[in-house]
Amino acid sequence: MTLNAVEMKNISLKFNEQSILHDINLKIEEKDFMAIIGPNGGGKSTLLKIILGLLTPDTGEVKVFGREPKKARDLMGYLPQSVSFDHDFPINVFDTVLSGIYHGLFKGYSENDRKAVINALKDVEMEKFKDRQISRLSGGQIQRVFIARAIVREPKLLLMDEPMASIDPEMQNSFYQLLSKLKDKMAIVLVSHDVGAVSIHVDKIACLNQRLFYHGPVEDAKEGLEEVYNCPIDLISHGIPHRVLKEH
Numbered sequence: 001m002t003l004n005a006v007e008m009k010n011i012s013l014k015f016n017e018q019s020i021l022h023d024i025n026l027k028i029e030e031k032d033f034m035a036i037i038g039p040n041g042g043g044k045s046t047l048l049k050i051i052l053g054l055l056t057p058d059t060g061e062v063k064v065f066g067r068e069p070k071k072a073r074d075l076m077g078y079l080p081q082s083v084s085f086d087h088d089f090p091i092n093v094f095d096t097v098l099s100g101i102y103h104g105l106f107k108g109y110s111e112n113d114r115k116a117v118i119n120a121l122k123d124v125e126m127e128k129f130k131d132r133q134i135s136r137l138s139g140g141q142i143q144r145v146f147i148a149r150a151i152v153r154e155p156k157l158l159l160m161d162e163p164m165a166s167i168d169p170e171m172q173n174s175f176y177q178l179l180s181k182l183k184d185k186m187a188i189v190l191v192s193h194d195v196g197a198v199s200i201h202v203d204k205i206a207c208l209n210q211r212l213f214y215h216g217p218v219e220d221a222k223e224g225l226e227e228v229y230n231c232p233i234d235l236i237s238h239g240i241p242h243r244v245l246k247e248h
């Protein structure tokens, strides 16, 4: 029997009496490549944090590979939306990625860990910067290093919260190529505001604005993209630059 990567049943969450997520039912299968789209404040980052076990919903049930989210942390790689990180902190690229591997307190790193770091850096085309201090990288380069950090352990579920922010178009293309390589090995969930790009690259799409308005295969939406996107396009028009909407 194969386990779903994520199963959410009737999840609701309030912050200060305000409903943030309402009755969410979401299934992410083992090899899904899914984008979550929706307006600012729609609850996308909150949903990822629930999957990670960083937030506990008020009602409902979440299972990650059949386990409580906190007990499945080892199986997940996560790229937060804004990494709270002191860019002047004296750490180099290699050690930043290595820090994505954690064997427990006082346990060191093996040769295999170091090889995994190099491989992850190759994946994001940052190997040649491995000895560079983080403070001497551009924003987009730092983002690539954090993506390497999220994939270094080859997680079974990769959660990325707007990974393409501050990545140039050429690199975005090579990221989608990288993700399409990785998707054979893991489930990938990507939060994005770029509806055009995700509808080309991902297999499934979920539209979230407090409620889950749609979640399912992109192909099913092909016929009437506009129709299915009616929901998100209307919803996100408040939250994303018009430039993106004009492409439709």
Ligand SMILES: Nc1ncnc2c1ncn2[C@@H]1O[C@H](COP(=O)(O)OP(=O)(O)OP(=O)(O)O)[C@@H](O)[C@H]1O
Residues within 6 Å of the ligand: 015, 016, 020, 038, 039, 040, 041, 042, 043, 044, 045, 046, 047, 081
């Ligand atoms: N710790 C918190 N305490 C109170 N309210 C919060 C907290 N975190 C988030 N919220 C609120 O929950 C709602 C959902 O926030 P969330 O960050 O999940 O949105 P999002 O869909 O990721 O938006 P964006 O596209 O801007 O990243 C927002 O209204 C936000 O103000």
Ligand SMILES: [Mg+2]
Residues within 6 Å of the ligand: 044, 045, 046, 081, 161
């Ligand atoms: Mg967010």
